[in-house]
Amino acid sequence: MKKNENQYGYGMVVDDHPLVAHGITEFLTRHPMLSHAMNVQSTAAVWQTIADQSEPAIILVDYWxxxxxxxEFIQELRRRCPQIRVLGISGDARRQEITEALQRCGAHxxxxxxxxAQRLFQAVQVLLSGAEWFTPEKAPTPRAVPRDIPVSARNLGLTERQGQTLSLVLEGKSNKQIAQELGLSEHTIKEYVSAIFIRLGVSNRTQLIQAMHGRSVQ
Known part of the structure; x- marks a missing residue:
């Protein structure tokens, strides 16, 4: 693509699902406000790329x-590279929780x-123009908000500590944040999370959130 004065720089996609990352990268490559786009599959690779090349104009990073x-990566990115625009992306059904978490850590x-795809095009355009993009695709029709059904850790086959850990995982907190809140080691929290996965028959946090949809841990 020929460079022009309306381009802000290049875009970067951070997603550990290669097919998804490739598709979004191909889409960004055609965005008129970007010179080109690339993707990496880990947050560590972001720092290495910035060190080897230059800061991108915008980073699209999967929340998980x-x-x-x-x-925590987004918070550090905003601290070290305040000029980079950050768009959080996710396929997680809990949009409101993810949106609030992204706003707290400084994403745009x-x-x-x-x-x-049109919404993605617009989101990138808005962020590069200096504004924020947290508006849902369609405003929900006003209605009573269903309450989650409370379940105990014991009913789920979990210990009290595992139940506390599960509750914090459902809030979108990382192992490190959970460890700090419960006053435990990060290693212990990792063991709790693994045990929760096994007990509830899931293999990652996205599946866990889907499995617990409509339920809250008491």
Whole structure:
């Protein structure tokens, strides 16, 4: 693509699902406000790329990389590279919770992977123009908000500590954040999370959130 004065620089996609990362990268490559786009599959690779090349104009980062949220990475990115625009992306059904978590850690917007390509185009354009993008694709029709059904850790076959850990995982907190809140080691929290996965028959946090949809741990 020929460079022009309306381009802000290049875009970067951070997603550990290669097919998704490739598709979004191809889409960004055609965005008129970007010179080109690339993708990496880990947050560590972001720092290496910035060191080897230059800062991108915008980074699209999946809220979940493996079993960890990228909230701490986004906070560090905003601290070290304040000029980079950050768009959180996710296929997680709990849009409101993810949006609030992204706003707390300093991201400039959120795009749901189930939204249209046109919405992604608009989100990138808005962020590069200096504004934020947290508006849902369609405003929900006002209605009573259903309450989650409370379940105890014991009913789920979990210990009290595992139940506390599960509750915090459902809030989108990382193992490190949970360890700090419960006053335990990060290693212990990792063991709790693994035990929760086994007990509830899931293999990652996204599946866990889906399995617990409509339920809250008491």
């Amino acid at each position: 990389i493996g079993d960890e949220s990228t909230s 917007g959120f795009y749901g992977k189930n939204e249209s």
